[in-house]
Amino acid sequence: MEKAEAQGTPDVVEDVFDGRATGVEVEQDDRTAPEPDSAIVKPWDPAQIRVTTSTFSLRNILDMIDEGSLELAPDFQRGQVWKVEQKSRLVESLLLQIPLPAFYFAEDSDGAFRVVDGLQRLSTLHAFVRGGDQGFRLKGLDYLEENSSSFSDLPVQWQRRVNNTQLVVNVIDPTTPSDVMYDIFKRINTGGTPLNAQEIRHCMSKDRSRNILKHMTAMPEFNTATNYLGGHIRMNDREMALRFAAFWLMGMDAYQRNPVMDKFLEHATAQLDDPKEVPDSKVDELYEAFRTAMANAHLLFGEHTFRKWPAGGPPGRNPINRALFESWSVALARYDAEDLKRRQAAIVGAARTRMAEDIAYLDAITSSTSDRRRVAYRFSSAEQDAKAGL
Template identity: 25%
Template sequence: MGVLEDINAHRTELKTDSYTTTISDLLGAYKREDLQINPEYQRLFRWDLERQSEYIESLLLNIPTPPLFFATNPDGKSEVIDGLQRLSTLIKFFAPEIFEGEVEIATAENNEQEQNNLKVATLLLGAPLVASIEGYNVKTLPETLVRTLRYTRVPIILLEKESSVRARYHVFKRLNRSGSVLSDQEIRNCSARLFGNDFPQALRELASDPVVRTAIGIPDEQVRKMAIEEFILRLLANLYSPDPLKHSVIEFLDDFMQYGSEGKFLFNDEKKQVVARTFRLLAKTHPDGQAFRFYREDVPRGAVSTNLFDIVSYGVAKNIDYLEDNSPFLKARIIELHKGEDLKDLTGAGSNTKRKYIGRLQLGEKWFSKPEN
C-alpha cells in the first residue's frame, strides 16, 4: 500500500464534528450523566488552585482557551478524552449547583484534598490579571460575573461514534502526551480502557500487592502516578511482546499496552505467577528496590534505575525456577553485576537504543542462569 492510500485509509477511521456550547449546557449534560468522565481518568484531576483560578479568570476575560475533546459512545452519551483539568475546574466551581445534598465551600487553607475534590466548591485565589477575585466562590461572586461564566461558550471537538476505537485511542494518547500533568503510564491506562478494562485492571491489582511495591521500592508520589504499573508492564513487554523494540521504549510499552487491552495477550494464571514469583523473590532478597539501584561504595544507592530493572527483573523471571531455591546465588550475582564492564556498556548515555535495550535482556537472562558445572 502506498503512502497516499495508507493515509486515506486511516483518515476514514476518524470522524469528527466541532461546535461551541455554553458552560451552563456543558454542566447540565454532566449533571444528567449525558457527559461522562471515566472514573479511572477522573481521579487524575491535579490542577492546583492557582491554575484553576487562572482558568476561571480566562473565561471571565474572554481569553481564548483550548477546545475540549469528547467522544460519542454507542449509547449516545459523550465521554471526555481531553480537557479533564478544565472541565473538572468548572464542575468544582459550580459544585453547589451540580451535586445533590450539601456541598462544602473550600476553606482559606486550600489544602490538597480541597483543591481536587469536586464536591468542595472552589474558593478562588487572586489570578494574574484580576487579583481581586481572591476569596470569591460561586455563591459570593457578583451574580453578573457568575452569569458571564454560565453563558460563556467553549469550543468542543467531538469524535463521533463512527470513529474506530483505535482512532480514539491514538487521539487520547497524543492529546494527553502533548504537555499534560499525566505520566506516560496514566495515559496508557486511561486510553487502553477504550479497548477493554481487563488488562489495565490486572496491572492495577498486581501493582497494589505490597510485595510488589516492596520489591520495586519507589516513592509514594511515583506510585500515585502509576509507576508500579509501568514497571510491571515493562517486565511483561520484555517477556511476552510479539514485536521487538523498534524505535522508542515509550512506543514499545504503548504497543504492548494496546496489545494486552485488545485481548490479544493471554495474561493467564501461569504468566501472572511468573510476575508474582519474580517480585516475591526480589522483595525477600533485595527489599526497597535495592536490586534496581546502582552500587556506590558497595551499597545500593540512588533512584531505581529502569536499566537495572530490565536486566535484573527479566533475568530473574527467565530463571525463576532455579533462583527460588538458590537465593544466595542471586545475591552474589547482583553484587558481581556491578563490577563488570557489561553493565557499564549497556547503561548510561544512549541506554534506550535498540542495541543496548536488547543487550540488557540478553545479559540478564544469561547472568542469572544456572551455572554450568
C-alpha cells in the same frame, strides 16, 4: 564482556516532578531516532484523521461528566497538582469571558467520550461548579474581588455566565485508528506540564487495563520491592507493571518485530482492555507471575531491587531503573523462591559484577533503552545471571 575502565555506574539522574524526587531514574532514551538498519516509518494517511468541531456549553459538558458519558480518566492524579491560585484564575477567565483554548475529545464506538486535551481544565471547572464540599474557593484572583467565594457564593448572574460559557471542542471520530489517535494526543497535549507516555495511555485506555495495572501496583510484593512506589504521581508504577505485562504476554520476538517501546506498550494496553485477547484466567496468571517476580526480586536484591548497584560502587541506594525492572522481573517470574535463596550470593554477585564491568550492559540499562539490541541484551543478561550457581 567488554570491561569498563573504572568501576561504578554512569551518572544516575533521578526524575523530579513539582520539586519532589520521584524515586525513579530518568530514562535517557531517544524515542524519535530510527535505528541505523531500520526503514523510515511511512507517515499515516491523513485521510485516517477524522475530526469534527462542535461547540458545547460548560453546563452541557458538566452534565456529560456527571452522567458518565464524558470520562475524566479515573485515578489520574495529575489534576491534583494545580494550585488553588491556578484553578481560580481559570475560573476568573470564564467570568471575564476570555475564550479558552479548544478542547479535544475522543469518541468511542458506543458514543461515549474521553478527554484527550483539556483534562486539567475540565477537572478544575467540574470541581468548582459541581464539587460541593469537595470543591474549592477562589484565591489569588487578578482582577475580580471574589476571593474566598465558592461557586454557590457567586451572584446568580455570574453563575449563569459560567454555566453558559461556550467551549470549542474538536471531536476525534471513533473510526480513527488507535495509533493515529495516540499520536494526535501527543501532538496536541497542551498542559502546563506535558503528559508523559503512560499518562497518555491511561487517559486513552479503558477501565479493564486501568484496573489490572492498578491491582498490580497495589500488591504488597510490588510495594515492598519498589519501596512503596504504588500511586506514583507520574504513573511510573503503572508503566513498570505494563512493561512486565507486555513482555510476559507477547515476548521478546514481538518487540523485535516492532522495536518501538511506546507502540509495544500501546499494543499491550489494547490487549489488556480486550477480554478476548487476554481472558480473565490469563489475567489471574499475570497477577501470580508478577507477584512471584516482585517477591523473588526483593528476596535477592533487598533495598537495591531494580536499582543500579555495581560491585565496588559507592554506598547508598539509587533510584529505580525501568530497564532493570522490566528485564529482571520477567527473568525471575518463573523461579522458585527456595531455589533463588540457595543461590542468592551467586546471582547477586553476577549481577553486580556485570553492572561494574560490562559496558554494553550499562549502555543497555542507561541510554537508548528502546534500541532492539539493547533490549535483547539486558533481557538475555538477566536470564543468564539468574542462572548463576546452578
